[in-house]
Amino acid sequence: MKITEIIIRHLQMEMKFSFTTSFGTVKMKNFLLLEAKDESGTIGWGESVAFDSPWYTEETMKTNWHMLEDFLIPLILNKEIHHPDEVSEIFAPIRKNNMAKSTIEGAIWDIYAQQTRQSLAQALGGTKDKIEVGISIGIQNSIDELIEVVDNYLKEGYKRIKVKIKPGLDIEIIRSLRSAFPHIAIMADANSAYSLDDIDLLQQLDEFQLIMIEQPLASDDIIDHAKLQQQIITPICLDESINSLEDARKAVELGSTKVINIKIGRVGGLTEAKKIHDYCATVGIPVWCGGMLEAGIGRAHNIALTSLPNFILPGDTAGSSHYWEKDVIEPEVMAENGYIQVPQTVGIGYEVNRQIVEAYTVEKKIYR
Numbered sequence: 001m002k003i004t005e006i007i008i009r010h011l012q013m014e015m016k017f018s019f020t021t022s023f024g025t026v027k028m029k030n031f032l033l034l035e036a037k038d039e040s041g042t043i044g045w046g047e048s049v050a051f052d053s054p055w056y057t058e059e060t061m062k063t064n065w066h067m068l069e070d071f072l073i074p075l076i077l078n079k080e081i082h083h084p085d086e087v088s089e090i091f092a093p094i095r096k097n098n099m100a101k102s103t104i105e106g107a108i109w110d111i112y113a114q115q116t117r118q119s120l121a122q123a124l125g126g127t128k129d130k131i132e133v134g135i136s137i138g139i140q141n142s143i144d145e146l147i148e149v150v151d152n153y154l155k156e157g158y159k160r161i162k163v164k165i166k167p168g169l170d171i172e173i174i175r176s177l178r179s180a181f182p183h184i185a186i187m188a189d190a191n192s193a194y195s196l197d198d199i200d201l202l203q204q205l206d207e208f209q210l211i212m213i214e215q216p217l218a219s220d221d222i223i224d225h226a227k228l229q230q231q232i233i234t235p236i237c238l239d240e241s242i243n244s245l246e247d248a249r250k251a252v253e254l255g256s257t258k259v260i261n262i263k264i265g266r267v268g269g270l271t272e273a274k275k276i277h278d279y280c281a282t283v284g285i286p287v288w289c290g291g292m293l294e295a296g297i298g299r300a301h302n303i304a305l306t307s308l309p310n311f312i313l314p315g316d317t318a319g320s321s322h323y324w325e326k327d328v329i330e331p332e333v334m335a336e337n338g339y340i341q342v343p344q345t346v347g348i349g350y351e352v353n354r355q356i357v358e359a360y361t362v363e364k365k366i367y368r
């Protein structure tokens with residue numbers, strides 16, 4: 001295929017709830033959608049998962065647009081591509097900027113799947129026809145409120161509950177949650193809010209049988225996480241620290257992580273995500289698919305990826321209606337009883353609702 005046209009759109013979508021982490025709150029989601037067309041007219045979609053400020057990683061919606069416009073799109077337009085795995089090689093001269101790279105790569109995987117008459121899940125080597133999903137809950141105003149929110153999600157069938165913790169809002173929250181729900185799968189995500197000075201506190205979490213603690217220490221660390229893992233029972237799961245297969249290998253070899261959260265955007269695309277998945281399968285490290293409060297396109301890519309066999313633990317890809325009044329795809333992603341069906345139709349398996357996309361678009365630009 002040869003990509004002959006790319007359209008970037010900045011969308012603004014208000015979430016149904018405020019999502020608060022140790023860094024701040026997201027309510028209005030600003031993000032980029034990328035539409036790529038090849039010479040035969042096949043259209044593929046990609047979604048940038050960069051937020052509008054650099055609190056999760058250094059990338060933002062605007063840095064993504066800059067990287068796409070000035071560096072990545074010029075490398076891709078009119079280049080002959082036989083397989084989406086080539087995209088990461090084409091982008092190799094550009095350092096990092098993984099979310100920007102992933103935005104184009106996702107659209108190319110979508111086109112490739114359509115042209116080879118496969119679902120994106122099949123094209124990636126997926127084996128599951130439905131995936132188990134969990135829910136990620138932001139910091140709530142009070143413990144009572146959190147317990148009520150968790151109770152509602154459990155009633156909806158979600159298979160695992162992830163809560164955010166930060167210093168001062170940790171032990172009590174987890175203790176209360178565990179005593180309210182003695183048998184459910186609970187995990188805590190710290191988004192790097194602790195340091196090795198907090199080992200005592202993190203050890204206290206061991207008694208609550210969390211299925212894992214996500215990214216307790218610095219966002220670029222794998223050394224201290226290895227030291228911490230030696231002193232706590234709760235398995236550590238790395239998120240922010242893993243940006244490539246090489247990062248995953250080093251972290252696993254050091255003993256810094258027992259589980260990996262794979263986010264397609266954070267690792268630079270589906271090809272790298274699949275490589276991390278495959279490597280983890282060979283070394284017995286289970287993986288799960290993280291969420292970035294995506295709209296429908298990003299969500300569809302997550303679902304396809306999660307259909308690979310070593311996505312053993314439930315991910316953060318909840319149904320569309322959890323986040324949005326109206327998502328940009330049809331049908332919307334439905335989570336029923338904690339499961340999402342993996343679409344079997346060609347490409348991402350959902351139709352993009354152009355009317356809705358236009359309604360949320362604040363700005364767009366065409367590149368040829």
Ligand SMILES: O=C(O)CCC(=O)C1=CC=C[C@@H](O)[C@@H]1C(=O)O
Nearest residue numbers: 021056136290291292293294316
């Ligand atoms: O998409 C979802 O529902 C999960 C959201 C989620 O937990 C996260 C999204 C973005 C940054 C973080 O706060 C967090 C994570 O670190 O996994």
Ligand SMILES: [Mg+2]
Nearest residue numbers: 189214215239
């Ligand atoms: Mg995380």
